[in-house]
Amino acid sequence: MKRLILFMTLFLALSILFPNPISAKGSDVTTDSRELMVHDALMLFLLDPLDKAIGNYYSKMLLEIPTVYPYDIKMIDTKRVAGFRSFHFTFTLEVEPVIGPHISVGKDRLTFEISPLLPEQVKLTKYKHLKTYELPLNWKHLVKPYRD
Template identity: 25%
Template sequence: MPFIQKSVEDYFTKFLTDVPTVAPWNIDILRVEKPNAYRSFIFVLKIRIKPYVGQQSWIRCCLFKIAVHGEGDVEVNNFQHIKKY
């Protein structure tokens, strides 16, 4: 969650005065992959989120790809907007 929230804040503070919030119940896991099969402990998650401002005023629907490494490293990649509200 902290990595997702930070990415959303970094992007939207260019356009909004209020910081959007991402809640766990507004995250959909679309796909989980293990790109190197049994040779590594890396998982790539494709997720969809709906950040909101205030009393759940949705601002956009976004897609993320997140790589989670076995050592605890997390990389957020491919931040995309797919729908405006």
Template identity: 35%
Template sequence: MKKKIIIALLFASLICMQLPSYSVYAITNKPLQHSKEELYQDIFCSLLMPYIQKSVGDYYTKFLTDIPGVDPWNIDILSVERPNGYRTFVFVIKMEVIPYVGPHLGVGVDRITITVDGTGEVKVTKFEHISSYYLELPPNYQDIIKKDIKTN
């Protein structure tokens, strides 16, 4: 009887080892709450915030009189790569942001690519506007839309 139980347990463990396992991080692309990954992501989002905010401001000043804000906790990191290989210190960070005005009224979705090198140089290498929501702002925020944009 003990042999049958041991064989059954071994068989079950072999089957379980063959099944793919996915962490919550891998499925949602977001780190687990209170994890070191979340802490590190929050740190580098905070350090990159001036560059993120400037690129968002540069884009939206063509369309809005108010510069939208970006919340550091609402940045979705799409990927982080080391283009020069393992343990090199050039990083390419791709992220998605949702800039807002007023009480968090989203004005669009943007993808930003930032390159950071080992000397501390930070450069926004790509700003890609994905979609716009600013024309759908509520009536009390319509006055921040630049007039020449509404007619296009």
């Protein structure tokens, strides 16, 4: 009995101290849940600034601007900037933009700041291109020629 109580206390303490980050990929996406609804709503809110950042980066190398689908956005980190119950957040997302029939062109990590004190309420604070994927032969015509 003491072991069970000790185990339950330890499990509860670890669950509180090390909660899982919000991630639709790590959750059961076959049924709706409160976590999945909040994740999807947040991704819709961030989709426009995310598309602008992706378009700005990839327009330098591709003739077609890649698409990011809200269900393919992975939440890496979430923080409250000013502490408990503040409404100033940072969200770090990882995306794989695609062209055509879901052909991944790269992998990127973006950090957004969200606050009612920001003029647009959403601000891109960091953009890191992690990986570039080579396009299949029949899609290479979309790659811009290299110039010095």
